Amino acid sequence: MSYNSPKDNREFIERLKASGDLVTVNQEVDWDLEMGAIVRRVCEGQLSAPYFKKITDYPEFEAFGAPMATYRRLAIAMGLDAATPIPEIANTYVQRTKEKPIDPVIIEASEAPCKANILTGDDANLLHLPGPMVHDGDGGRYLATWHFVVSKDPDTQAINWGMYRMMVFDEKTMVGPVLPFSDMGKMFYGKYVPRNEPMPFAAVLSADPISSLAACAPSPIPEDQLAGMLRGEPVELVKCETCDLYVPAHSEIIIEGEVIPNVMIEEAPFGEYTGYRTSPREKRTVYRVKTITYRNDPIMMVSNMGVPTDEGQLLRSFSLGLEMHKLLESQGIPITGVYMLPESTHHLVVVGVKPAYTGIASQIANLIFGSKLSPWFHMVVVVDEKTDIYSKDEVIHALSTKCHPVRGIHKYDNQVGTPLNPYASPAERRMSQGAKVLFDCLFPLDWPASDLPLKVAFSTNYPQHIQEKVLSNWENYGYGQ
Ligand SMILES: Cc1cc2nc3c(=O)[nH]c(=O)nc-3n(C[C@H](O)[C@H](O)[C@H](O)COP(=O)(O)O)c2cc1C
Missing domain, CATH: 3.40.1670.10 (UbiD C-terminal domain-like)
Known part of the structure; x- marks a missing residue:
């Protein structure tokens, strides 16, 4: 049964517009700090998501910032009413993720919007994409801030989707940290690197909101199935151009290539999710780009980590907490x-x-x-x-x-x-x-009942009939609801 989640970011944007959770920014904004500063201020004020229509130097592109930095936007992504209370959103996640896994379906490239434009060779140039300079002091432009990387285990063929930030190094190279305890870290450092084999990857920029939620959830369920369970219907995938990986067909931009073993390049600093800049510039994991595909009128996604609350903090808290809930319950x-x-x-x-x-x-x-x-x-x-x-x-x-x-x-x-x-x-x-x-x-x-401190509150220290009397007379006393 479909839970009516937006199929892609365009539908998500329309729904946010309708619920009053989106601001369309028609004024041109610069990818160099201005866009990042706006998104930061939006997160800190828990304001509506900005939809940038004009980006300096990139007339072909639009951008969408802070997509899921509030519970209202998370509720809309899950097909719920924007005003759904947090416990109910949480309960919905727990219930949906206990149902039967829903496998993705594969569609033809001719039906996949993300294949509308295909850049190969010299044209597959990362500088053709409006990667923002997110914070002052960042080590470079971060193309992938709210995205996920698709990879495959060479032995088990298990698929992983995970968010691992990526800085543009040059036209063909990105670099970022992949922590050794992450699923991709275990796969890449544990299998590809010892065999000196490049690992095919696809970076999915601007997938539908539920696929992004699944990619950052620490669930034991494979993310492509988890996204289906959360949506109540299969995610539509399409095969990559250069490798045997599959990506959500309605995503905006796909970057394909290989993660290179035994070569490291310096990355960072970067403003991080803790609200600080902690990690130094250091040699990190290298992604070489082969092909870029994208939709017509592509929309970049921009997240901005810093002091609370951005979508990384909100969705990781949400899914980490609920995965703990399921573990303790089990x-x-x-x-x-x-x-x-x-x-x-x-x-x-x-x-x-x-x-x-x-x-x-x-x-x-x-x-x-x-x-x-x-x-x-x-x-x-x-x-x-x-x-x-x-x-x-x-x-x-x-x-x-x-x-x-x-x-x-x-x-x-x-x-x-x-x-x-x-x-x-x-x-x-x-x-x-x-x-x-x-x-x-x-x-x-073992404290005797007589020694237990009694909580003193309206709900615990007045007889039921007094509470009811006071509540029913509340407005008569001169108070609002
Ligand atoms: C916005 C965002 C950025 C992240 N960046 C990184 C990163 O650069 N490196 C990393 O190892 N984990 C990063 N994470 C955490 C992983 O995405 C997270 O652990 C995810 O669930 C993947 O988990 P898994 O690899 O254990 O499946 C990030 C998370 C978010 C939400």
Whole structure:
């Protein structure tokens, strides 16, 4: 059953326009910092997504910024009403991803919009695309900021879609970091590099919003099937020109080529998702370009990482939190919900649980710190089932009143991290070494009921009939709704 997600970015743009979540920018904007600065300000203010109609030097192209930097835009991407509350969007993700996987379908190149223009040889020139200078101080123009890279395992033939940023080095070369614990990292450094074999890749710039969500979700389900499950219908793929990879046919721009083993080129700095510039200019993974294909009137996609909230932070928090939810549920832990705060740049997760037995908070932390999701976050706050995990006020209240400053805080040193953690020392960052912490906000089960602090709130400290009387008279007292 189709869930009515936009088939491509053009349909997404139309829906955002209709819901009041898009601003069409008719004034010409410069790819050199101006476009990036606008997108940054939009993210920081949680404003409508900008649709740029004119880009300096690139009359053939348009651009679409901050595509999914708000829950409203995420809801629209999932075919839901823009005003759908966060818990309901989360529940929809969990339910859809428990259904049967939906395989993609292959369509002919003649029916695929992304094949309308095919550049080969000298014409396949990266400078023909309006890659923006996103932040002042970046090491170069970043063509791929909201995109995904398609690759294939040479032994199992498993397909991976993942977001790995790409800086333009020259007309034919891009370079970017591929972390060793990512699926592409394991495949490329673990298999292609030791065999000294180039790895075919296709970078998909501006896919439909759900394929992008699937590409950045840390789900064990292959991303092309996950996108189908989230859409409720298969993703339409088309074969690449130069290799045996398949890409979403309604994407705007496809860059095909090879990732080169045993050659590294300097990349970065870059403004990162943590809201800081942390990684130094260093030699990183090299992509050589063979062919570029694109739709007529192509639309580039621009994301701008920095302080919250951009789509990387929002969607990674959303999917990381919900994959933790599924993991904990699969282990029979009586959780009431998991919410990772986008404002934490996907570093802090709140888990609600029925405190059924002693040690349950540590069990939760051990499970999620020990999972594949682990490198990307380091703070776990466990609260009881009565705390609203989506309410920052309630979570801060629980943290400051129920977490014992010594016995409630559990520290884990020498853990897996990323090179981007601002809190880590330069040496720890070089080694991707992190640390973790659990904040256990559950009252111990062996406290006698008479000693348990009672929460003082309107909902807990007044008899039902008084609450009802006050609520029904609220406007009569002179208050609004
Ligand atoms: C906007 C954005 C940019 C990212 N850039 C990188 C990157 O440059 N290198 C990297 O290893 N991971 C990067 N990530 C994280 C991966 O995309 C993420 O881990 C993704 O789920 C792929 O996971 P997998 O490789 O484990 O399947 C980025 C994520 C987002 C949302």
